[in-house]
Amino acid sequence: xxxxxxxxxxxKKMRSSEIRExxxxxxxxxVISFAGGLPxxxxxxxxxxxEIVSMILENxxxxxxxYGPTPGLKEFRKQLADFIGxxxxxxxxxxxxxxxxxxxALDIVGKIxxxxxxVIITGLPTYLGGINAFLAYRAKLIGIxxxxxxxxxxxxxxxxxxIEKEGKKVKLIYTxxxxxxxxxxxxxEDRRKRMLEIAxxxxxxxxxxxxxxxxxxxxxxxxxxxxxxxxxxxxxxxTFSKILSPGLRLAYVxxxxxxxxxxxxxxxxxxxxxxxxxxxxxxxxxxxxxxxKQIPKxxxxxxxxxxxxxxxxxxxxxPGCKWTQPRGGMFLWxxxxxxxxxxxxxxxxxxxxxxxxxxxxxxxxxxxxxxxxLNFTNARDDEIEEGIKRLADVIKRRIK
Ligand code: PMP
Ligand code: G9A
Numbered sequence: 001x002x003x004x005x006x007x008x009x010x011x012k013k014m015r016s017s018e019i020r021e022x023x024x025x026x027x028x029x030x031v032i033s034f035a036g037g038l039p040x041x042x043x044x045x046x047x048x049x050x051e052i053v054s055m056i057l058e059n060x061x062x063x064x065x066x067y068g069p070t071p072g073l074k075e076f077r078k079q080l081a082d083f084i085g086x087x088x089x090x091x092x093x094x095x096x097x098x099x100x101x102x103x104x105a106l107d108i109v110g111k112i113x114x115x116x117x118x119v120i121i122t123g124l125p126t127y128l129g130g131i132n133a134f135l136a137y138r139a140k141l142i143g144i145x146x147x148x149x150x151x152x153x154x155x156x157x158x159x160x161x162x163i164e165k166e167g168k169k170v171k172l173i174y175t176x177x178x179x180x181x182x183x184x185x186x187x188x189e190d191r192r193k194r195m196l197e198i199a200x201x202x203x204x205x206x207x208x209x210x211x212x213x214x215x216x217x218x219x220x221x222x223x224x225x226x227x228x229x230x231x232x233x234x235x236x237x238x239t240f241s242k243i244l245s246p247g248l249r250l251a252y253v254x255x256x257x258x259x260x261x262x263x264x265x266x267x268x269x270x271x272x273x274x275x276x277x278x279x280x281x282x283x284x285x286x287x288x289x290x291x292x293k294q295i296p297k298x299x300x301x302x303x304x305x306x307x308x309x310x311x312x313x314x315x316x317x318x319p320g321c322k323w324t325q326p327r328g329g330m331f332l333w334x335x336x337x338x339x340x341x342x343x344x345x346x347x348x349x350x351x352x353x354x355x356x357x358x359x360x361x362x363x364x365x366x367x368x369x370x371x372x373x374l375n376f377t378n379a380r381d382d383e384i385e386e387g388i389k390r391l392a393d394v395i396k397r398r399i400k
Pocket of ligand 2: 019020023035036037038129181
């Protein structure tokens with residue numbers, strides 16, 4: 001049977017994710033994987049979660065195993081408003097929506113805002129899961145290059161003016177300002193403020209995706225864009241995937257109240273509510289102060305892994321290659337000489353038992369052939385140097 005004719009126009013635009021496809025490969029024991037953005041499993045607080053789960057089942061079992069309200073448990077939303085309040089984000093519980101991962105929040109944003117052809121601005125490169133979520137609603141994605149200080153807001157403004165001259169409008173800017181996925185870079189405070197001004201002048205919403213903000217290895221914290229927003233223009237989202245566990249599928253959105261409500265209605269028909277059980281686990285994890293002790297341990301582990309990877313790159317990679325020096329997060333970004341195509345090189349890397357994600361996957365304009373993303377958090381310390389050595393050998397065979 002030909003199923004194609006049955007699919008909706010939206011479904012025809014859906015793309016499979018390179019990251020998801022490589023997940024199985026990454027889990028093969030002899031492949032050293034720098035591909036998926038997996039947290040290190042040694043950071044999962046098994047003991048504390050075990051204690052919390054027993055306590056929940058004993059005291060609140062019937063609530064934990066029951067359906068819950070669509071926006072999320074009240075006590076949890078209130079707690080999260082306080083939690084992000086410490087980062088300078090001033091919102092009330094009514095502005096908070098709990099979602100099943102921030103991936104769901106990206107999909108909800110797509111669902112409530114995007115009509116076919118609507119223009120969304122993203123980083124060049126940007127998170128593949130964001131690209132795919134927006135493409136599924138038939139958005140037109142336009143990328144703005146990044147440098148070491150994040151998105152080039154000068155180019156952003158130029159591009160918006162250009163688009164407006166053509167009689168079109170930009171609806172949304174999707175940005176990951178802190179330890180960006182995939183590039184690992186951090187947007188400066190000046191640029192954050194300038195982006196807000198530009199969004200205000202041109203009547204555009206900002207979607208700020210912040211999974212990595214708590215994973216800072218050095219340098220002073222820069223407030224989220226949402227903290228500078230006095231015009232209710234920023235939708236902020238963060239996740240427990242990188243500071244507790246991705247398996248719990250737990251994230252939250254802080255949005256202008258009206259948008260939070262619209263997102264909640266969209267969520268009603270997606271999953272009714274996020275798991276009440278995992279919400280309670282995270283609630284007690286924060287309430288008992290475990291999270292405050294755990295985050296510094298994660299940071300310490302990941303800082304060391306980043307350092308091992310940076311030294312190995314320095315030691316083994318041939319001249320002509322460049323990479324970012326992330327001050328936090330989970331990824332660094334490598335640029336090879338222009339004549340090397342990382343998509344074509346990938347099978348050779350896998351034969352050499354090392355994996356990465358090709359950079360082109362993160363480019364909305366089809367560029368990035370000579371780039372790759374390396375995750376430094378999932379591999380064991382002793383594997384990182386060996387993996388980079390294997391990768392360097394693959395690259396050296398292509399160096400002219
Ligand atoms: N946004 C970004 C920028 C990410 O890197 C990720 C996960 N890698 C997500 C969203 C989705 O995360 P989750 O659904 O686990 O919260
Ligand atoms: O496994 C996933 O799809 C989440 C990780 C995302 C990433 O590697 O950027």
